Amino acid sequence: MISPYLALMLFCGFIPLVYAINEVSKPSWKNLKGSYSTIYKILGDFRVIPDLGHSIFLLLVYVPLTIIAVLALSLLLDSTHVPGNTFMRLVFLLPGIVSGGISVFIWMFFIGSHVNWNLNNEAWIIAGVAFSSGAGSWVVIQYGSLRSIPREVLEAAHVDGCNRWKLAIQIKIPMIGRYIGYMGILLTASAIQIYSEPALLTKIGLPSNWWSLNQVAYSYAFQAGDFAAGTALSLDMLIPSIIIAIIFIRKTDFLKRSSY
Amino acid sequence: MSSRIEKRNSRFINLTLWALTIFVLLPFIWLIRQAGPQYILSTRFVFMNQNGIVLAWLKNSLLFSLTALGLSVISSVTAGFVLAILVIPFRKFLLFITLVTMLIPITAMALPLYVLVDKVHLTDNIWGLIIASSYYPFGTFLSYLYFVSAMPGDLIGMGRIDGLGDWGLFWHLGIPLSRSLWSVVIFFSFLNLWNSYQLPKVLLNDTRHYTLPMGLELLYGSSTAIVGVLMLIPILGVYLLSQQAIERGIFSGAVTG
Missing domain, CATH: 1.20.5 (Single alpha-helices involved in coiled-coils or other helix-helix interfaces)
Incomplete structure (x- = not known):
């Protein structure tokens, strides 16, 4: 039953992963002799430290704010009868489902094409675009997971005197812990690997060519033709994502099998 | 009061x-x-105008998105079921590789995928793109989380007592209890494929083989907005079709009845 997935995983996941790891050891402009030390030598690139700062900014601002906003919106949608609920979730999804080309126009209309950019706010603007394009999908998923909580449990808690706030904090959030963990893992990865949002903003005048680590990795791999360096930087981005994923997995019973 | x-x-x-x-x-x-x-x-x-190239891109996008959608959804939901419910060797390893391949930047995977697709002579071919895009670890993990939480152990145990094998459990319990999950995975997989940009850019060369999001870049200007707005229509259609299931909740299976 799992064989179609295993075949796809092997061809499109595992083999490319092994290939990419092997490719890192090949000669690169950053390491002419070629070895796995490219993984840390690439960190000496002058763009890495400022970009690392941008990633840390996103991890500290974008990730927690998105988690809080998504949970708040989903809990509000689930807390009472809201006429137009489906329409609202669709509207929250909209900024995320428009493709790159059209979203440039939307942001141009939204911010104004003749604005003199204050570059000190660039990180906030990118975090804002990332938030607006990602939050809607997570609202759909978290609202769905909230709807899954057995109604009897919620009614019993209500009878015991739980108000909406207590119901949300003490019953609902703990019961969807795995989904929140999943969201945390993917948001962390997307903050470290952010690409489309800064790339998109270059089209409306922000100098964001190398704003993120992923843009630097992309420029190595596909503009400078140095795939070893590009992949080494990609693996550097993968490591913190994996560490944070392991922390989430340990904190929740994420990998536990359904027992019978 | x-x-x-x-x-x-x-x-x-x-x-x-x-x-x-x-x-x-x-x-x-x-x-x-x-x-x-x-x-x-x-x-x-x-x-x-444009020598009908936009229509060719639309045709490519539909063929690519719908075929890869079928492959990705079936493979990821069945895999999620197996990983959550059945006893299989290397289960945690498979979950870990699923997680790693989901988290690794596409920049690292694009060239190896290009090399592999080239080895089977499918570069600049929509079928090469379909195969490379059908691996959907996000859907597998979402399905895994669903089955692990929404299918009570007692129910699976009762199914086993009734003589259901692995396939029997999936057909008689897994599918009926996971209709809303299918809708959610279908919606997000379609969204991901329809808007897919980076991988098609690496695997396709000839402009006539492009998908709509790639073509949009060539059209950049007022036409981008028109095609971009039209591109939303299929997504909204899939959303409306799946919204009823989403409204009922991802987990509206065995637990909530």
């Missing part, structure tokens, strides 16, 4: 949500008001 407070709070929640909805909707209303009529008038022009 408490019912009055309850009503007041409900009204406050409704107002807050509607205010947020209007705030998010504003740029879209603005876009339509500013440019809508001209764009609608020139839609026909975009599709009929």
